[in-house]
Amino acid sequence: MFSKILIANRGEIAVRIIRACKEMGIATVAVFSEADRDALHVNLADESVCIGPAPSKDSYLNMNAVISAAVLTGAEAIHPGYGLLSENPKFVKLCEECKIAFIGPSSEIIELMGDKDRARKTMQNAGVTVIPGCDLLENLQEAKKQAKTVGFPLLLKARSGGGGRGIRLVTEAGELEAAYHSAVSEAKSAFGDGALYMEKFLSPTKHIEMQILCDKHGNAVCLGERECSIQRKNQKLLEESPSPSVREEVRAQMIDQALKAVKAARYENAGTIEFLMDENGSFYFMEMNTRLQVEHTVTEMVTGIDLVKWQIRIAAGIPLNFNQSEVSLTGCAIECRINAEDPRHDYRPHAGRIDVLHIPGGPWVRFDTAITQGYVVPPFYDSMIGKLIVFAKTREEAIRKMKAALCELVIEGIQTNRELQLAILSDPRFEDGDYNTDFIKDLNMNF
Secondary structure (H helix, E strand, O other): OOEEEEEEEOOHHHHHHHHHHHHHEEEEEEEEHHHHHHHHHHHHOOEEEEEEEEOHHHHOOOHHHHHHHHHOOOOOOOEEEOOOOOOOHHHHHHHHHHOOOOOOOOOOHHHHOHEEEEHHHHHOOOOOEOOEOOOOOOOOOHHHHHHHHHOOOEEEEEEEOOOOOEEEEEEEEHHHHHHEEEEEEEHHHHHHOOOOEEEOOOOOOEEEEEEEEEEEOOOOOEEEEEEEEEOOOOEEEEEEEEEOOOOOOHHHHHHHHHHHHHHHHHOEEEEEEEEOOOOOEEEEEEEEOOOOOOOOHHHHHHHOOOHHHHHHHHHOOOOOOOOHHHHHOOEEEEEEEEEEHHHHHHOEEEOEEOOOOEOOOOOOOOEEEEOOOOEEEEEOOOOOOEEEEEEOOOOHHHHHHHHHHHHEEEOOOOOOHHHHHHHHOOOOOHOOHHHHHHOHHHOOOOO
């Protein structure tokens, strides 16, 4: 087992990882930007190293600075959390070259699954159902030709990256040229790679993801699904497990395909297979995330399995001590992402000082965050400042518990999306479990 781990992240996920390390008796190193000098993760870690000024590109995305901090402090491993460098194969390769364990899959696997076109082909060869579409597009003319075969509406999608960038919906032939150039430009800017491929646009659909763990000894388990259809611009807002819409026979099929997928990729560590499911229960592989997910918490609540600890154990070479037949989901868990933004004004991010903070409590209520009273939310990073998670024996109870927890949550001094989350939970479509990825478009915003 590792004696010291560097956490190459910030905010609530850095705090989450540090807590897991403390429980395992592992020393921790925090890295921070000048803007985060007084952040909670810095204060909780055993050691801390400043790696640059506020902008992420000069600090948290500075690979050499992160590696240097690990070498300087004698850290044996690096946990990347999610976002930032977590799915950057160049960074993982640097770790490998410097003999520092990366708590995640190898650079080769990340590169394979990060290339959406190659990942799609790998899944097809493994017998996993993929969304109808085409391979990489050489140019606009090729796109026009393939569009006739795929049919409208369709999606142009960037080969690299994620977060909804480099994706364009094309409903008719007249929109294709502008959408193609726009997607290429955004993909080049965001990922340094303008390559696109094409998929049939499926609607309405639900976004269902399967959590997996794979050790270095060929063992793989699937920890059930998460329902992630409540989204705005491809960014998730609320997640729950299990999904209220996945029938038992469909769940079994999804688990089977998720395990086929990770075995085909020779995957190691924690990862997520993402599917789109249509109204008939047919589902299709969308992509694989080769890291810990923001919403890993709901899986932990319904399985009782600490995913961060298992990430660390797997990276240290420890085999899984349970198999698929021993995995069971109990009850229902819901996570609401608490963002520093104003939904009434086009979700404008809201930085500033938190004057009053009250965190809800009670049985099976969890708030993963790095904010404290008096903390100043900086304007340089993602707007998510916390995740409120609840667990109950039934979905109905979980919804009531989440509403009560949100009503108890007090964050004054900045705008948050708390009222939006309450509106989501009170919508009849959500209460019935009958919702899809178009949910937010039709949500009543009079709150």
